[in-house]
Amino acid sequence: MNFTLHHKDSQTKARVGSLETEHGVIQTPIFMPVGTAGSVKAVHQRELKEDVKAQIILGNTYHLFLRPGLSIIEQAGGLHKFNGWDRPILTDSGGYQVFSLAENRKITEEGVVFKSHIDGSKQQFTPENVMDIQRTIGADIIMAFDECTPYPCEWPYAKKSMDLTHRWLKRCIKRFDETSGRYGYEQHLFPIVQGSVYKDLRTESAEFVAEQGRVGNAIGGLSVGEPAELMYEMTEWVTAILPEDRPRYLMGVGTPANVLECIALGVDMFDCVMPTRNARNGMLFTTEGIINIRNEKWKDDFSAIDLGFENEVSNFYTKAYLRHLTIAKEMLAAQIASIHNLSFYLWLVGQAREHIQSGDFPQWKRHMVEKVSRRR
Amino acid sequence: MNFTLHHKDSQTKARVGSLETEHGVIQTPIFMPVGTAGSVKAVHQRELKEDVKAQIILGNTYHLFLRPGLSIIEQAGGLHKFNGWDRPILTDSGGYQVFSLAENRKITEEGVVFKSHIDGSKQQFTPENVMDIQRTIGADIIMAFDECTPYPCEWPYAKKSMDLTHRWLKRCIKRFDETSGRYGYEQHLFPIVQGSVYKDLRTESAEFVAEQGRVGNAIGGLSVGEPAELMYEMTEWVTAILPEDRPRYLMGVGTPANVLECIALGVDMFDCVMPTRNARNGMLFTTEGIINIRNEKWKDDFSAIDLGFENEVSNFYTKAYLRHLTIAKEMLAAQIASIHNLSFYLWLVGQAREHIQSGDFPQWKRHMVEKVSRRR
Ligand SMILES: [Zn+2]
Ligand SMILES: [Zn+2]
Numbered sequence: 001m002n003f004t005l006h007h008k009d010s011q012t013k014a015r016v017g018s019l020e021t022e023h024g025v026i027q028t029p030i031f032m033p034v035g036t037a038g039s040v041k042a043v044h045q046r047e048l049k050e051d052v053k054a055q056i057i058l059g060n061t062y063h064l065f066l067r068p069g070l071s072i073i074e075q076a077g078g079l080h081k082f083n084g085w086d087r088p089i090l091t092d093s094g095g096y097q098v099f100s101l102a103e104n105r106k107i108t109e110e111g112v113v114f115k116s117h118i119d120g121s122k123q124q125f126t127p128e129n130v131m132d133i134q135r136t137i138g139a140d141i142i143m144a145f146d147e148c149t150p151y152p153c154e155w156p157y158a159k160k161s162m163d164l165t166h167r168w169l170k171r172c173i174k175r176f177d178e179t180s181g182r183y184g185y186e187q188h189l190f191p192i193v194q195g196s197v198y199k200d201l202r203t204e205s206a207e208f209v210a211e212q213g214r215v216g217n218a219i220g221g222l223s224v225g226e227p228a229e230l231m232y233e234m235t236e237w238v239t240a241i242l243p244e245d246r247p248r249y250l251m252g253v254g255t256p257a258n259v260l261e262c263i264a265l266g267v268d269m270f271d272c273v274m275p276t277r278n279a280r281n282g283m284l285f286t287t288e289g290i291i292n293i294r295n296e297k298w299k300d301d302f303s304a305i306d307l308g309f310e311n312e313v314s315n316f317y318t319k320a321y322l323r324h325l326t327i328a329k330e331m332l333a334a335q336i337a338s339i340h341n342l343s344f345y346l347w348l349v350g351q352a353r354e355h356i357q358s359g360d361f362p363q364w365k366r367h368m369v370e371k372v373s374r375r376r
Numbered sequence: 377m378n379f380t381l382h383h384k385d386s387q388t389k390a391r392v393g394s395l396e397t398e399h400g401v402i403q404t405p406i407f408m409p410v411g412t413a414g415s416v417k418a419v420h421q422r423e424l425k426e427d428v429k430a431q432i433i434l435g436n437t438y439h440l441f442l443r444p445g446l447s448i449i450e451q452a453g454g455l456h457k458f459n460g461w462d463r464p465i466l467t468d469s470g471g472y473q474v475f476s477l478a479e480n481r482k483i484t485e486e487g488v489v490f491k492s493h494i495d496g497s498k499q500q501f502t503p504e505n506v507m508d509i510q511r512t513i514g515a516d517i518i519m520a521f522d523e524c525t526p527y528p529c530e531w532p533y534a535k536k537s538m539d540l541t542h543r544w545l546k547r548c549i550k551r552f553d554e555t556s557g558r559y560g561y562e563q564h565l566f567p568i569v570q571g572s573v574y575k576d577l578r579t580e581s582a583e584f585v586a587e588q589g590r591v592g593n594a595i596g597g598l599s600v601g602e603p604a605e606l607m608y609e610m611t612e613w614v615t616a617i618l619p620e621d622r623p624r625y626l627m628g629v630g631t632p633a634n635v636l637e638c639i640a641l642g643v644d645m646f647d648c649v650m651p652t653r654n655a656r657n658g659m660l661f662t663t664e665g666i667i668n669i670r671n672e673k674w675k676d677d678f679s680a681i682d683l684g685f686e687n688e689v690s691n692f693y694t695k696a697y698l699r700h701l702t703i704a705k706e707m708l709a710a711q712i713a714s715i716h717n718l719s720f721y722l723w724l725v726g727q728a729r730e731h732i733q734s735g736d737f738p739q740w741k742r743h744m745v746e747k748v749s750r751r752r
Contacts, residue, residue, distance in 0.1 A: 039701055039708040046688070068675070068700040075676050076696065082678075083697055299444070300451050302458075312422070320452065321459055324444040325415055331707060332415040 001140075001188045001215045003247050009361045013239060013266035016356045019216075019247050021140040022185035023080065023088040026055045028247060028268035029352055031259060031345045032090060034276060037063040038083040041276050042331070042338040045084050051313055052342040053350075056088040056140075058271045061133055062097035066116050066123075070136045078138025078183045090271075091139035092251075093130050093192075096148050107147065109164070127171035131179065131189075138183050143218065144172045146192045151225040158196035165194045166208050173212060190249060192220040193238050197230050206241035217242045218249040219267075223258070232261055239266035256285050256348055256372040260365050263352050275345050279337035282326045285344050289374030291319075293337070298323040305340055309347045313339045348372070377516075377564045377591045379623050385737045389615060389642035392732045395592075395623050397516040398561035399456065399464040402431045404623060404644035405728055407635060407721045408466060410652060413439040414459040417652050418707070418714040421460050427689055428718040429726075432464040432516075434647045437509055438473035442492050442499075446512045454514025454559045466647075467515035468627075469506050469568075472524050483523065485540070503547035507555065507565070514559050519594065520548040522568045527601040534572035541570045542584050549588060566625060568596040569614050573606050582617035593618045594625040595643075599634070608637055615642035632661050632724055632748040636741050639728050651721050655713035658702045661720050665750030667695070669713070674699040681716055685723045689715045724748070 002020040009015065019026040033040045033048065035057045040048055048054045059079055068082075076082035079089055098105050098114050105114035111126030125133075127145045134142040146165040149158050169191050176189045191209045195201030209217050219238050222231045235250060242248050249269035250262050259270050275285065284291040287308025291298070298319040305322060306314040317336050325333035348368075355364040378396040385391065395402040409416045409424065411433045416424055424430045435455055444458075452458035455465055474481050474490045481490035487502030501509075503521045510518040522541040525534050545567050552565045567585045571577030585593055595614050598607045611626060618624050625645035626638050635646050651661065660667040663684025667674070674695040681698060682690040693712050701709035724744075731740040 037700070037704045037706055038697070039706045042707045042711070044689075044708065044711060045692075063704075067704050068696070072676055072696060072700070076678055076694075082694075082700075084692055084694075300448055302452055313420075316421075316460055318452075318458075318460075320444070320448060321414070324413070324448070324458075328413045328439075328443050330413055330415045331418040331710060332420065334707060335418070335420065335711065 001186065003216065003245065005245065007357045009264075009356050010359070011362045012264040012365075013236075014263050014352070014356045014361050015266065015268070016353045017247065017268060019268075021088045023086060023140055024055065026088060027350075027353060029263045029349050030055055030269055031349045032056050032058045032269065032271040033342050034058045034060070034271055034273045035083070035085070036060045037067065038079060040338075040342070041280070042334045043276075043342065047339055048085070048342075049087070051311060051339050053346050054087070054342070056090060057085060059089055059091045059137060059139065060097060061091045061094035061130065061137065064091075064137055065094060065133055066118050070133060073138070074136050074182070078136075080138060088140040089138070090141040091134045091137050091143065093134070093143040093145040094125055095130075095146050098125055099148060109167075111145070127168040128175040131172055131175040135179055135182055135187060138181075138187075140185070140187060141216065142176065142187055142189050144169050144189060144191045146194055146220055148221050148224065149194060149196045151197065153196045155196075155198055155201075158198055158201055162194045162201050162205050165192070166205070169209070169212065173214075188215050190214060190216045190218045192218045192251070193242070194221045196221055197226055197234060199234075199237055202234055202237050203241065206238045210242055214246070216247040216249060218251055220251045222250065223253045223272075228258060228261075231258070232265060235262050235267060236265045256345065257369045259345070259348065260352060260369050260372075263349070264362070264365055270349075275341035276338050279341045280334045282333070282337065284337060285341050285372065286376075287344070287371065289372060289376040291376050293319065293323050293326050295323075305336070306344065309344070311340070311343045311347070314343060377562065379592065379621065381621065383733045385640075385732050386735070387738045388640040388741075389612075390639050390728070390732045390737050391642065391644070392729045393623065393644060395644075397464045399462060399516055400431065402464060403729060405639045405725045406431055406645055407725045408432050408434045408645065408647040409718050410434045410436070410647055410649045411459070411461070412436045413443065414455060416714075416718070417656070418710045419652075419718065423715055424461070424718075425463070427687060427715050429722045430463070430718065432466060433461060435465055435467045435513060435515065436473060437467045437470035437506065437513065440467070440513055441470060441509055442494050446509060449514070450512050450558070456514060464516040465514070466517040467510045467513050467519065469510070469519040469521040470501055471506075471522050474501055475524060485543075487521070503544040504551040507548055507551040511555055511558055511563060514557075514563075516561070516563060517592065518552065518563055518565050520545050520565060520567045522570055522596055524597050524600065525570060525572045527573065529572045531572075531574055531577070534574055534577055538570045538577050538581050541568070542581070545585070545588065549590075564591050566590060566592045566594045568594045568627070569618070570597045572597055573602055573610060575610075575613055578610055578613050579617065582614045586618055590622070592623040592625060594627055596627045598626065599629045599648075604634060604637075607634070608641060611638050611643060612641045632721065633745045635721070635724065636728060636745050636748075639725070640738070640741055646725075651717035652714050655717045656710045658709070658713065660713055661717050661748065662752075663720070663747065665748060665752040667752050669695065669699050669702050671699075681712070682720065685720070687716070687719045687723070690719060
């Protein structure tokens with residue numbers, strides 16, 4: 001995997017790069033749509049390519065492990081073959097889902113024992129088997145098994161959790177480096193910086209992660225309920241420590257404004273369920289601000305959903321029609337809104353890349369953050 | 377509206393024709409996907425054109441009248457403008473939905489008073505206002521307001537109901553002919569033959585309908601639970617009476633085998649919720665028979681859903697992947713299955729047209745009915 005930095009903004013830490021994988025090149029900064037169970041909800045694979053213009057999607061190890069299960073994915077020849085998505089895939093480690101199972105999981109030094117939310121069966125994730133699982137899923141980018149601390153989180157717990165995450169990281173790296181890809185292409189492991197909202201812990205974690213010298217690095221444990229300002233502060237702190245010549249992935253972030261702000265802080269990769277989940281609830285991110293399409297004010301607005309960027313779906317359907325579909329609980333509502341929101345996110349990061357290269361990123365970002373944050 | 381008969385099969389009553397509307401030409405025999413509330417469930421408008429190759433879709437007057445309501449549709453400039461479907465649209469009369477409301481409706485000579493299933497509000501449908509409503513929706517083909525008798529149905533009730541339907545038909549015609557289209561294109565009224573499963577009533581009704589001399593005619597009250605043989609018998613009886621030079625629409629039919637058999641009996645137009653509703657339940661109609669994709673036998677079948685005809689969606693996704701999506705309750709499952717089933721129906725009637733023209737329709741039909749009826 002090759003990461004090339006093409007351009008750095010002179011006033012912010014924003015940068016444009018490209019990340020080569022054996023399933024294709026990813027232009028950064030990039031947003032990765034979330035394809036939980038091997039499907040980006042309500043969006044066809046060809047729509048992801050042609051409308052959304054997704055360059056990489058994310059799969060959830062926890063969900064895929066439980067269903068369809070590794071045996072099916074392996075027989076298919078990996079997730080790319082199973083779901084027909086032939087561009088890059090990143091898988092999370094499953095940790096985030098497992099830890100949110102609350103009383104249905106138990107953390108030990110060895111790993112986590114948990115009960116499947118589907119059939120109640122007892123399962124175990126360890127740093128080692130999570131590497132094996134992601135290898136079998138066939139992700140191009142594999143995430144380390146970490147504990148994502150909640151917010152708020154007391155310093156002592158955050159410290160203890162971070163130390164565990166670091167010990168797990170060493171085990172992940174060992175197992176990962178002892179094994180190889182199953183399907184004839186290279187896979188890559190990204191370690192994850194933790195440390196909650198504490199600068200001393202974030203420093204320690206970022207330094208520990210940087211020392212591992214992996215091809216890319218991730219920042220976890222943010223966007224879990226803390227104020228945006230705190231998230232920006234931690235992100236800025238960490239990106240200053242992580243190596244400049246490697247891609248930086250900020251996990252689970254965020255709103256369009258969050259994404260733009262964090263690009264300015266030196267982040268290259270993002271993922272979030274927000275564009276698809278909110279789409280299913282009728283919330284649209286547009287070039288003119290945030291819309292709740294259920295609002296009565298749209299019932300006779302026969303203008304296109306969004307003419308602010310070129311997109312067949314957003315330019316074709318009207319707000320009034322989408323509102324009707326949403327109120328009538330028609331599946332097409334979620335389909336339209338999901339394509340629109342994802343297309344908007346991908347357009348936004350594409351615009352960011354252009355403005356970083358043309359040299360007016362800070363001004364453009366300031367203006368855009370204001371525009372896309374407005375509630376209409 | 378011009379209906380041209382291009383070819384008649386020599387051994388059966390099957391025929392190939394074309395029906396010109398101001399929104400485009402319809403090749404018959406044709407199947408019309410059902411777009412209940414202005415959306416064919418789970419299918420984008422462009423998918424209807426490019427994948428399904430739909431030539432005309434159906435809208436439900438009852439649903440559209442209640443939501444989004446006439447005012448919105450009228451402000452949009454009609455349903456074509458509202459939902460972005462610029463090919464022909466046929467609307468039913470709303471009668472079928474209203475009569476199935478059971479205790480929430482009351483039939484009188486004047487019409488039907490009913491309670492909305494959405495907000496409980498009291499509404500009325502009469503032959504006159506149903507013409508006005510469909511004119512406002514902007515359908516190219518408008519259906520008469522009739523009572524669709526259930527099955528089984530005693531002769532006296534069937535007779536009484538048919539007589540009411542005939543009196544209502546005269547009122548529909550009067551109102552329809554006194555009014556004109558709102559949006560600058562011609563609309564056309566199809567009367568409906570009733571009479572349950574009684575030959576004497578079907579004869580009387582078909583003759584009455586034929587006498588009205590409308591541009592097209594429909595057969596209602598079938599496919600409501602009666603044995604298929606009885607449906608075929610009634611259809612054959614009625615098509616023998618309806619004028620040969622006008623299109624014949626058999627309402628609410630049916631399985632792929634039903635459609636093929638009724639094409640052989642001289643039917644030109646079909647609609648049914650089966651391809652879309654069954655798709656949402658995991659039942660697929662394929663060139664090799666009927667599949668329940670939830671069945672465990674498909675879990676590791678990595679062959680395409682259907683390679684028996686050219687279709688991007690059916691040829692791209694595998695049975696194992698579709699089964700996984702269905703079991704995991706992913707929306708994409710319904711999207712894939714709906715496109716597949718509808719594409720299959722449209723392919724099937726297209727094949728029927730070709731075989732009627734090439735002269736081997738009876739043999740092809742016999743073979744095909746057997747193939748598509750098999751359970752796999
Ligand atoms: Zn998120
Ligand atoms: Zn039907």
